[in-house]
Amino acid sequence: MHENHFGPEIAARYDDDSAAMFAPEALTPALDRLEALADGGPALELAIGTGRVGLPLAARGVPVTGIELSAAMVEQLRAKPGGAELPVTIGDMATTTVAGTFSLVYLVFNTIVNLTSQDAQVDCFVNAASHLLPGGCFVVEVNVPQLRRLPPGDRANVFATGPEHWGIDVLDVVEQRLVSHHFTATVNGVRHTSIPFRYVWPPELDLMARIAGLRLRHRWGDWRGSAFTADSRSHVSVWEKPDA
Numbered sequence: 001m002h003e004n005h006f007g008p009e010i011a012a013r014y015d016d017d018s019a020a021m022f023a024p025e026a027l028t029p030a031l032d033r034l035e036a037l038a039d040g041g042p043a044l045e046l047a048i049g050t051g052r053v054g055l056p057l058a059a060r061g062v063p064v065t066g067i068e069l070s071a072a073m074v075e076q077l078r079a080k081p082g083g084a085e086l087p088v089t090i091g092d093m094a095t096t097t098v099a100g101t102f103s104l105v106y107l108v109f110n111t112i113v114n115l116t117s118q119d120a121q122v123d124c125f126v127n128a129a130s131h132l133l134p135g136g137c138f139v140v141e142v143n144v145p146q147l148r149r150l151p152p153g154d155r156a157n158v159f160a161t162g163p164e165h166w167g168i169d170v171l172d173v174v175e176q177r178l179v180s181h182h183f184t185a186t187v188n189g190v191r192h193t194s195i196p197f198r199y200v201w202p203p204e205l206d207l208m209a210r211i212a213g214l215r216l217r218h219r220w221g222d223w224r225g226s227a228f229t230a231d232s233r234s235h236v237s238v239w240e241k242p243d244a
Helices: 008-017 024-038 054-059 071-078 118-130 202-211
Strands: 043-046 064-068 088-090 102-107 132-143 156-161 165-172 177-186 189-198 215-220 234-240
Touching (some): 008 071, 024 054, 024 102, 024 132, 043 118, 054 064, 064 071, 071 088, 102 118, 118 132, 132 202, 202 215, 202 234
Parallel strands (some): 043 064, 043 102, 064 088, 102 132
Antiparallel strands (some): 132 234, 177 189, 215 234
16 A cells, blocks of 8 residues: 555645635536546546545535545545535545446546556556446546756756745656655644655656556646646546447
8 A cells, every 4th residue: 555645634734725626616517527537427536635635526416435545535525515415435546446447437636646557557557448338438637747857967846835835846857756755834833744746747648547447538738628738737637448
């Protein structure tokens, strides 16, 4: 099982730290798209976390099941309306299985890069595909690696400069890894947290999907379906499991 970086302290403040992602302008387009892709069938969310997406999607009538590595994050989910009824299995999204098959499996908010090896990311695609019905879809939302912003010879990139939060990515371009450092102003001083990731390119994800027996159906620049271009900072990609 992979290392859990979302213990009780992180889980307790996760929703507040990610407040912008709970705003209707960020969340509603994602829910609209996922509901449409589920097409009346059940959905499985990998790394369901505190239920930012899974709970409101279930409230729309989509039967949602979750897999989540962090018991502390699930505890936060359980405390919310509808959280006690939503089935969640504690485990690694790359290898943990649940009963049943689904019209939709989805993984949002850059979480694929929390798997810090290529093998683990491939395993995640294989696991997602094994839970899909024929004709079902696996959806991933993830940033495009921002190596073009990295000056030659440098290995760090500043990604946030707010009044109370600063963020710095330190990259290893040989191993395709990065560590995100977050510095947050608190009443007790500056809090520093760091999380390792393995960044991944869209064509590499397509190859992982092919290994898992999936094929690309759509790639958009956002949940609203804007075109994916060379200037896109993230993408929402949909791979389909062929009909038997």
